[in-house]
Every structure is written in C-alpha cells, then in structure tokens.
Amino acid sequence: xxxxxxxxxxxxxxxxxxxxxxxxxxxxxxxxxxxxxxxxxxxxxxxxxxxxxxxxxxxxxxxxxxxxxxxxxxxxxxxxxxxxxxxxxxxxxxxxxxxxxxxxxxxxxxxxxxxxxxxxxxxxxxxxxxxxxxxxxxxxxxxxxxxxxxxxxxxxxxxxxxxxxxxxxxxxxxxxxxxxxxxxxxxxxxxxxxxxxxxxxxxxxxxxxxxxxxxxxxxxxxxxxxxxxxxxxxxxxxxxxxxxxxxxxxxxxxxxxxxxxxxxxxxxxxxxxxxxxxxxxxxxxxxxxxxxxxxxxxxxxxxxxxxxxxxxxxxxxxxxxxxxxxxxxxxxxxxxxxxxxxxxxxxxxxxxxxxxxxxxxxxxxxxxxxxxxxxxxxxxxxxxxxxxxxxxxxxxxxxxx
Numbered sequence: 001x002x003x004x005x006x007x008x009x010x011x012x013x014x015x016x017x018x019x020x021x022x023x024x025x026x027x028x029x030x031x032x033x034x035x036x037x038x039x040x041x042x043x044x045x046x047x048x049x050x051x052x053x054x055x056x057x058x059x060x061x062x063x064x065x066x067x068x069x070x071x072x073x074x075x076x077x078x079x080x081x082x083x084x085x086x087x088x089x090x091x092x093x094x095x096x097x098x099x100x101x102x103x104x105x106x107x108x109x110x111x112x113x114x115x116x117x118x119x120x121x122x123x124x125x126x127x128x129x130x131x132x133x134x135x136x137x138x139x140x141x142x143x144x145x146x147x148x149x150x151x152x153x154x155x156x157x158x159x160x161x162x163x164x165x166x167x168x169x170x171x172x173x174x175x176x177x178x179x180x181x182x183x184x185x186x187x188x189x190x191x192x193x194x195x196x197x198x199x200x201x202x203x204x205x206x207x208x209x210x211x212x213x214x215x216x217x218x219x220x221x222x223x224x225x226x227x228x229x230x231x232x233x234x235x236x237x238x239x240x241x242x243x244x245x246x247x248x249x250x251x252x253x254x255x256x257x258x259x260x261x262x263x264x265x266x267x268x269x270x271x272x273x274x275x276x277x278x279x280x281x282x283x284x285x286x287x288x289x290x291x292x293x294x295x296x297x298x299x300x301x302x303x304x305x306x307x308x309x310x311x312x313x314x315x316x317x318x319x320x321x322x323x324x325x326x327x328x329x330x331x332x333x334x335x336x337x338x339x340x341x342x343x344x345x346x347x348x349x350x351x352x353x354x355x356x357x358x359x360x361x362x363x364x365x366x367x368x369x370x371x372x373x374x375x376x377x378x379x380x381x382x383x384x385x386x387x388x389x390x391x392x393x394x395x396x397x398x399x400x401x
Contacts, residue, residue, distance in 0.1 A: 008110060008148035011135070015086045015111045023088040026095050027077060030063035033395050036098035036116070038068035038081060040105035043333045044127055045069035047185035048104045051384050052076060055391060062395065065096060068105075081112060084136055089115040099398050100391055102126060103153070104183055106133035110149040117152045122394045125156040126387065127183040130163040147171050155390060157183075157383065180386070181379035182337060186313040190288030197292050203272050204293070207236045208361045211294035211320070214244040214284060214310045217251025219303045219325075224259045224278070226353035231261075231277060233358055240279045240290050244300055244310075249282040256280055291318040295366035296357060298323040298347070312338055316377050321360050321369035323347050343373030 037052050039045040049071040052064045056075060064076040072078050079096075082088040093115035101116050104126040117123060125133075135146040147170040150156065156172065157180045158164040164179035212223045220241070227239040241256070243249040256263050261277040264270045272279060281290075291297060297320045301307035308330025315322050322344035328335050338344035345360070347353040360366055 005148055007143035008114065008145050010142050011110050011145035012086055012114060014142070015084055015089075017085045017087065021088055021091070022085060023082050023091055024080075026092065027079060029096050030065070033062050033100075033399065034096065034098045035062060035064045035100045035102060035391065035395075036096060036121075037064060037066050037070060037076075037102040038104065039070050039127075040068055040107040041333070042069055042071075043185060043331060044104050044183060046071045047183045048102065048126070049073055049076070050185050050187065051183070051387065052102070054384065055388050058388065059392060059395075065098070081109065084109055084111045086111045086115070090118070093119045093121070097121075100124065100394055102387075102391075106131065108133050108135045108146055108149045110135050110145045113149055113152050122398070123153045124387070124390065125150070125153045128156060128158045128163055128167060129182075130158075130160065130166060132163075132166055154394075157387065178386075180383045181376070182333075183383065184313060184334065184337070184377070184380035185311070186317055186377050186380055189317045190291065190314065192286075192288040192292055196286075196289055200272075200289065200293055204238070205274070207238050207274075208234060209238045209240060209294040209296075210357050210361055211290050211297040212239065212241045213287060213290070213297045213299055213315065215241055215248065215252060215298075215300035216244055216304055216307065217248045217255065219300055220252045220255035222303060222350040222353065223298065224255060224261070225350035226357065227278065228259065228261065229350070229354035230357050234361070236274075237357075237361065238276060238279060240281070240294055242281050242284055242287050242290055244284065246283050249280075253280060287314075288318070291315055291320050294320065295363070295370065296321045296323065296360045298353060298357075299328075302326070302328050309335070312344060313377060316343055316373035319370040319374055321345075321366045322373065323353065323356050323360070337376060338373060341372045341376045343369050343376060345369075 037048050039048040066076050066078045067081045082092045089112040097119050098121050100122045102124050106128050133146050150172050155176050157178050159182045161179040164177050167177050168174050231237050243252050262275050264272050264276045264279045266279055267282045297315045299310045302309040302325030305327050309328030312322050312334050347356050
C-alpha cells in the first residue's frame with residue numbers, strides 16, 4: 001500500500017468512533033439514477049444548485065439530492081451530510097448509493113468521500129482554488145489525508161492553471177485534473193421584447209446613458225447627486241433608474257422630484273426627449289431592456305448595510321460595465337472575480353460614483369469592461385456545459401454497463 005493510501009487509512013481509523021450513531025433518519029432514496037451534490041460557501045452553493053437544475057432540465061429522469069451550502073430547490077431535496085464519522089458516512093452512502101457525486105470547493109470530507117467511492121459512485125470535484133484543498137484537522141502525528149482524498153476523484157476541475165499545478169504536485173493523476181474557470185451562478189440573460197430595444201435606442205438619439213439597477217430608496221439621493229455632478233460635464237448624459245421593487249419606487253420618485261432635474265416617468269407613458277435628465281421606471285420588469293440600452297450600470301443595494309448587494313452576473317451577462325458600492329457581502333466572490341477581470345469597479349459615495357460614470361461611459365472604456373465581463377461569463381458557461389456533458393456521459397455509461 002502506498003504512503004498516500006496509508007495516510008487516508010490512518011485518518012479513517014481516527015473517525016471510527018464508538019457509541020450510538022449520530023445519523024438522523026434519512027428520506028427514501030429517489031428512484032433511478034441519482035446525483036448527490038455538495039458545496040461549501042453560499043455563492044458556490046447557489047452556482048451548484050443552478051448547475052443541477054440545468055442538468056435535470058436536460059435529463060428529467062435524473063434525480064438530485066443537494067447537501068452542504070447548496071440553495072434549496074423545489075425539485076431537489078436538501079439532505080444534510082453526516083458528521084465525519086466513518087460508520088455514519090458508510091451508512092449514509094449505502095442508503096443513497098448515488099451514481100455520481102458533485103463536490104464543489106476545497107473543504108474535503110475524507111470519510112464521506114471514501115464511503116461514496118466504496119459504493120461505486122463517480123466522484124467529480126469542482127471549483128478547487130489555488131489555496132489548496134483542505135481535509136479536517138487530524139492528530140499531529142498523522143500525515144495529511146488531502147492528497148489521498150483527492151485521488152478518490154475521477155475528475156477534478158480547478159479555478160485555473162496555478163490550482164491545477166498544485167493538485168498535480170500532490171500526486172494526483174494529471175489526466176484527471178482540468179484547469180478551467182470558477183464555478184459561477186450565472187443564469188440566462190434577462191429577456192427583452194422584440195423590437196423594443198431598437199425603438200428605445202432610436203428615441204435616445206445616441207445619448208450617453210447610465211443605469212441604476214435595482215436601486216433602493218435610501219440610495220437615490222447619492223445616485224441623483226452623482227448624476228447632477230456628471231451632467232455638468234456631460235450635459236446629454238441620461239440616468240435611468242430601475243427600482244428594486246414598487247415600494248422602493250415611491251421613495252425614489254419623491255427623491256427625484258426633490259432633485260429639481262427633468263424627469264420622465266416611463267411607466268406613466270411620458271415621452272423621452274432631449275431635455276430629459278432622469279428616466280424613472282416603477283419596477284424591475286423591463287430590466288433586461290435597460291441593461292441592453294445602458295453601457296454602464298450601478299447595482300443597487302450596495303451602498304446600504306444589511307442588504308448584501310445584487311447578483312452582478314445579471315448585468316455582466318448582458319455586456320454591461322459594472323459599478324457597485326462596498327456592501328456586497330452576499331455576492332462578494334462574484335464581484336471580486338469581475339474586478340480582477342477588469343469588468344467592475346467599486347465606488348463609495350456620490351463623488352466617486354460621478355467620477356466613475358464620466359470615465360466609464362466613454363464608449364471605448366465601457367466596451368473594454370463589458371468585454372472583460374463577457375469573457376468571464378462565457379468561460380463559466382463553458383465549464384457548466386463541460387461538467388454537465390461529463391455527468392450525462394458517465395450516467396449513460398453506468399446505465400449500459
């Protein structure tokens with residue numbers, strides 16, 4: 001037995017435990033072929049849940065069980081994973097006996113993964129970052145079980161070549177390791193009614209436009225103040241405000257009235273003309289249109305504490321350069337990736353927002369940022385397609401075996 005395999009066996013020996021089982025009652029195993037999906041971290045969990053939903057849409061005969069930090073879904077039950085106790089992990093794996101396991105993130109569970117492998121599951125690791133996979137802490141005298149745990153996987157998808165090199169150095173078969181993009185929670189682009197984009201673009205007559213998307217009422221004062229500063233230097237600049245809800249719209253309407261700028265109430269049928277400075281809508285129903293019209297968007301909920309910000313991939317998918325405030329904890333990884341790619345920029349107040357809008361609304365700058373965002377979204381979509389293809393091919397092979 002190799003030293004790597006011995007490290008895993010030594011770790012498993014410490015997880016055998018004694019006494020009564022901690023495993024709660026488990027729901028029945030769904031019929032047919034089963035995918036069991038686990039993720040660490042809320043953003044990664046949302047992305048994996050979305051991937052699994054797409055998988056089921058392509059093959060409705062497949063069942064999925066979600067676990068870890070995955071997001072709840074009406075057609076995919078969420079069943080918590082057992083504690084890292086070998087007997088409970090073995091019973092859990094034997095009960096569900098998944099045909100395939102999707103494991104997203106570097107927080108490894110050697111006892112559980114080993115138990116799934118014992119039940120002949122096909123194991124796929126996703127979103128392994130350059131920081132390196134980590135196994136639970138074991139006794140100091142034990143060797144690290146992470147390399148042997150990684151060797152259990154049939155395929156491993158990393159977030160880039162540096163992460164792939166790190167895993168290959170740990171002794172994992174290079175043919176199993178794939179350097180790809182991060183796993184991202186990107187959905188289909190928001191729709192836009194046929195012909196409406198061309199009609200609105202015609203009304204704008206080439207005016208520069210920026211968008212405040214899913215704005216909260218308490219942010220309106222800063223956004224309007226930023227626009228007031230910006231139009232002093234670019235008098236044709238138009239601000240489009242799309243509130244996060246109808247309730248927020250009423251607060252924003254009052255703030256716009258107090259700004260003493262020329263406002264067009266779009267949903268009331270008012271006409272847009274050359275003198276309009278602010279265009280107000282009453283809800284996000286036509287947001288797909290405005291992302292297509294505006295090359296630059298400030299994403300609401302980001303100047304306020306407690307909201308966590310909005311999903312930036314919604315804008316990036318439609319080729320929009322992104323501005324955002326500092327409070328985006330709910331989607332921090334997504335914003336960080338977009339900033340690193342050159343597709344997003346942080347602002348902190350009305351002054352920095354005005355300066356950013358004036359800089360980025362220039363066609364060459366907006367196009368550069370939009371292209372960077374599109375490249376990132378495209379690479380993430382390619383990863384999802386590749387993973388789904390492997391899942392379907394693997395399950396087809398199991399079905400005919």
